[in-house]
Amino acid sequence: GAVVSQHPSRVICKSGTSVKIECRSLDFQATTMFWYRQFPKKSLMLMATSNEGSKATYEQGVEKDKFLINHASLTLSTLTVTSAHPEDSSFYICSASTDRGEETQYFGPGTRLLVL
C-alpha cells in the first residue's frame, strides 16, 4: 500500500499564533494532495487541493490567507493555520493520490488542533 504521515498528530496553541501541519507521502510521489477538516461527528470537508509546484485550489468559503498551503515537493505538503482562533480547532486530515495509476487516495492519520 501507500503510506501518508502527518505531523504533529495533535497540537495545542494559544489564540493568535500560527500552526504548521505537515503531510508526507512516505513511499510514493504525490503530485496532488488534499486537505480536509472534520468537526466532531461530522463528515470530512474538503478545504483545498494542493498541486506540487503550483498554487493550491481552495474550496468556496475557505480563506486562503488563513489556511496557507505549500506543496513544495512531491512528498510534502504543509498547511499553516495563521492567527489561529478557537473556532479553528478541528481535526485536519490530508490525503494524497499516488503516481501508480491507482484510482484511490490514501489518507494521513490526521492532526487534532486545539486553539485555546
Place this chain on the structure above:
Amino acid sequence: LAKTTQPISMDSYEGQEVNITCSHNNIATNDYITWYQQFPSQGPRFIIQGYKTKVTNEVASLFIPADRKSSTLSLPRVSLSDTAVYYCLVGDNNNDMRFGAGTRLTVKP
C-alpha cells in the same frame, strides 16, 4: 462531482453480514467508486474500490449494478471492531473527493 447518498446509521450484531448501499445517480464515466472506513480521531482507511460488477478483497465485497447508479458494500461476519463510519465516494484519482455524511455502523454483541 457525483453526489452520494447513504443511510445515516445502521445497527448489526456480531457475526452477521452487513450491506451498506450508496446511491450515486449522476456518476460520470471516468468515476470509480471507493469506500473508506473511519474510526474516531483517525484518518479514513481505504476498504475497497470498483468500477463495475463485483469486486472482492480480504475485507469486503463491492457490488455495482450495470447502470452504476448505486453500489453496495458488503462486510461478511462483522465484529465489534467493525463499528465505524463508512464513506462511499465517487470520483477519479485526479479530482478532489467530497465526502458525504457517511454511514455510522454500530455492531452489537
